[in-house]
Amino acid sequence: MITGQNFIGKSPASTGSKNLTSYNPASGEAFKEVFVEATEKEVNEAVDLAVKAFKAYRKKSSTERANFLRAIAKNIMDLDHVLVERAMAETALPEGRIQGERGRTCNQLNAFADIIEEGSWVNARIDTAIPDRQPIPKPDLRKMEMPIGPIAVFGASNFPLAFSTAGGDTASALAAGNPVIVKGHESHLGTNELVSRAILKAAEETGMPDGVFSMVNGGISVGQQLVKDERIKAVGFTGSFRGGRALMDSAAARKNPIPVYAEMGSTNPVIAFPEKLTQEAAVLAQTLASSVTLGVGQFCTSPGLLLAIKSDALDAFKAELATALSSTPKGVMLNESIGKSYERTGNEVRNHQTVTSSSEKIEAGAAATVSVSGADFMANPELHHEVFGPFIIVVECADQSELPQVVDALDGQLTGSILATDSDLVNYEEVINSLREKVGRIIYNGMPTGVEVCPAMHHGGPYPSSSNGRYTSVGYDAITRFTRPVAFQSWPNSVLPEELKDSNPKGISRLINGELTNKAIE
Template sequence: MDVIGKQLIRGSQRATGKETFASVHAATGSETQHTFYEATDEEINDAVEAAVDAFETYGKVTHAERAKFLRTIAKEIEQLGDMLLETASSETGLGLERLRGERGRTMNQLNAFASFIEDGSWLRIIIDRADPERKPLPKPDLRQMQVPIGPVAVFGASNFPLAFSVAGGDTAAALASGCPVVFKAHPAHPATCELAATAIMRAVEKCELPAGTFSMLHGRSNRVGGALVTHPHIKAVAFTGSFRGGKALFDQAVRRPEPIPVYAEMGSVNPVLILPSVAKRNRTNVAKQLAGSITLGSGQFCTNPGLLMMSGGDETQDFLSELATELATIQPATMLTSTICNSYIEGIKNQRAVEGVKSLTDGPSSNPSPHLAWISAADAVTHPHVLEEVFGPSSMAVVASSMDELLAFAKSLPGQLTATVLGEESEIGEAAPLIDVLRQKVGRIIFNGYPTGVEVSPAMVHGGPYPATTDARSTSVGTTAIYRFTRPVCFQNFPQQLLPAELRD
C-alpha cells in the first residue's frame, strides 16, 4: 500500500494546497520518501461538514451496527501486517516488539468498546414513571438516556503512534458513542497515521456507513489544529500531548461563540512516595524495578515516574545511589523526534542549574541518557519549576527531613495523572495523611506497583486534576471514556411510539 500524503475526506484522498512537509526517520533524522500536504481551510471545512452529514445517520445506527464497525476496524488494522509496524518503527524509533504490543492494545480497545455498547446498558437509562394521582400535582413520566453529541476532533499523541493515535482510544470511544471523527494526524508519524486511517476508511465502506463518519487531515502547523477546534460544528476535542499544546487548544475552544469541552491529557511528573522500609530492606529490588519504569520507552510516557518523594538520612541517600547505579547501566535509546531529544537534554541542563539540585548521574550531552538528581523539600518549595515535567528518562528526588515536611511539600503539588506508594502495609498508618493528600491530587493511585503501563479496563482512570488534564471528571483510557462524547437527555410525557426504542416499555 502506497502512502499518498493527502487528506482523507468523504472516503477519498485529496490535496488542493501547496504547502508540504516530509516525514523523518527517527533514528537518523533523514527525510523519508513520503511528502504530505498541509490541509487547507477548505479541506478542513469539508471534513467537518462531511462529519455533520454523517451524524444524521451514524448517530442513529444500532449498537450492533456500531459494534460491528469497531470490530471491522480492528480486523483492518491487523490486515495491515508488518507494513504498519515497520512504518511506525521508522518514524518513531520504537522497536517492532513494542509496536506489536501496541497494535494488540489498539485492537483490544476497539473490541472492548464494541462489547461495551452491545447490550445498551452503557446508555445509563433511568425510567421514572408517571403518577397522575400524586398530590398536589401529578407526577410526569420522565425517561433519561445518553445521546451522542456530534462531530468530534481527535488529536493523536507522539509517543503512542497506534494506541493513542488514528484508531486509538479517543477515536474508538467517539465512534462507539455514535460521533463521527475528524482526526488530526500527528506530523511526527504521518505515514503511520495514513495507513491506519485507510484501514478505518475500508471499515466504513465495508459496513456501509456514511463516508463522513471518519476523516483525517494532515498538518504540521498550528493553523490546522486551530481551524479544526474553532469550527462551529465540532462539538468536543480529545487531545494527548504537551501542556502547551493542550492548553492552547483549550483556550481556543472556550473562546468560541459556542464553547465546547476539550479533553486534553497533558502529562505530569507522577510522584512516587518511597516509605522507609524500601530504603532499609528492599532497596536493591525496588531500585532495579524503578529504574526500568523511569527508562521504559526512553522515558517517553505521560505516566513516567518523574518525581520521587522520600524522608530520611543515610539510608535514603544509599537508595538513591543504588538507583543511580541501575540507571547508569541502561543504554540511551532513540527518542521519538530530534525536537523531543533536544528538549530533554535542555530540560536536564536547566534542572542541574537550579540552586540546591544535586545530580547523581552524568548529564546527557548529545544523547538521551538516563538522569537522576535530588533536592531538599525546602529548596523544592522555593524553586517549584525544578519539578516541571522533563519528557524523557529522568526523575527528580525530593528529600525531606521528616514525614511532616514531606506532607507539606505534597500539599504544594499540582494535579497529576498518578501517584505511587512503595512500602509495607505496616507503614500505611503513619503515612495515611500523606497518602490522602496524594489521592486528592491524582486520577490513579498505585500501591507497590509502577505507573507506567495503563491497563485498558472499565475501572481505569487515565486523567487527573489540572494541569494533568483539562477535565478531572473524565478518563482517556477504559470504556467509561465514552461519556466524554455523550450527554444526558430527558424525555417527558412522550408517547411510546415517539420514544427512542431503548426507553420504551
C-alpha cells in the same frame, strides 16, 4: 501505498501548497513520501461532511456501529508487517512495543464494540408517571446518554497507534455515535495514513455514511481551525501542557465553548516510605530505574519524582538508582524536537542552583537523576514541571513533618505511587490521603507505567495533568466524554429510543424508579 494525501471522508485531497515530511528518528533520514498539509477549504469540507454524516450515523443501530469498530480492528491487523515496520521506522520504537500497541488498539475497538452492542453504557434512568400525585402530578421522565456530533481528535507523539488515529479517543467517539476528524501527528504521518485507510475501508464495508471519518495533515493552524469551528462539539488530545492549554483556550473563546479532553503530562510522584526503603532500597531502586527508562521515559505515566525522608537508606537508594540509570544504554527519542526539549528542560533542572546532580550534562535519550531538598523543591515551582524523558528528581524531605508539605505542594497528577509496608500505611495515613487528592490513580507497591484497559481504569487526573479529572481517556468510561444526557418527558412509548421503551427490547440494565433492573415495565 502511502500517498501523503488527506482524506475528506472517503475522498483523497491534496490541493495545498504546504508540505510535511516524516523522518526516521534513529537515522535522521526523511521518508520519500511528501505529505500535503490540508488547506483551510479542505478542513472546512471535512467538517461539512461530518455534520451531514452525523445525521445518518446517529441513527445507526448499536450493532451496526459495533460491526464498524470490529471491521476497523480487522483491517488494522490485516496491514500486518507493513504497519508494524512503518510505525517502528517513524518512532524508533521496538517491534515488540509496536505489536503490543497494535494489539491494544484493536482490543480497544473490539471492547467498545462489545460495550455498545450490550447497551447498558447509556445509563438509562426511568421515573414513571404518577398522575394522581398530590399536590401536583408527577410526569414520566426518561434519560440516557446520546451522541453530540463531530469530534476532533489529535494524534499523540508517543503512541502512534493506541492514542492516535484509531486510538481510544477515536474508538470511543465512534462507538458513541459521533463522526471523527483526526489531525494526524506530524511524527508518524505514514502510520497515520495506513490506519486512516483501514478505517475508511471499514466504513465502506459496513455501510457507514461518507464523512463518518476524515483525516487531515497539518500543524498548529490546522488544529486551531478545527477547534474553533463552531460545528465541532468536543476535542480529544494527548500531548504537552502547552499544546493542550492552547486548545482549551481556543475552545473556551468560541461563541459556543466546547470541552477539550486533554491529557497534558504528569510527573507521577512515587513516595518511598521509611520502613519499605530500609528493607528494600536496592530492589526498589532497580524497579524504579526500569520504570523511568521504559520507552526512553516517553510514557505519560513515567515516574518523574521520588519523595522520601532523608536517611541512610535513602542515600543507598540514590546511589543504586544513579548506577542503574547510568548503566542503561542511551535510547532514541521519538523525534528530534522531543530530544531537544528533553535536553533543554533536563539541563535547566540539573543546572538549578538548589539541585545536586552526578551527571555532567543531560543528553537526548540518556537516563539521569538529580536530587533536591524538600524545602528547595517547595520554594521553586519550576522544578515541579514534567521533564519528558528518562529523568527523575529525588526530593529529600528533612523529616516526617516535611513530607506532607511537599505532597501538598504538588500539582495534579495522572498517577501517584506508594512504596510501603503495612506499618508505613498506618504511620503515614494522612500523607497517603493527601496524595490521593492529587491523582487520578493511586498505586500500591508498584510502578505507574502500564495502563490496563478495563472498566475500573481511570486515566486522567486533576488539572494540569488533564483538563477535567472527572473523565478518563482509557477504559470503558471514555465513551461518556463524547455524549450528553437527554431527558424525555411524557413522550409516547412508540417513539422513544429503544433503550427507554417500556419493553426494554435490548434487555439492558436500567434504573427504574430507583431500582436497577433489566426487566420490562409492565
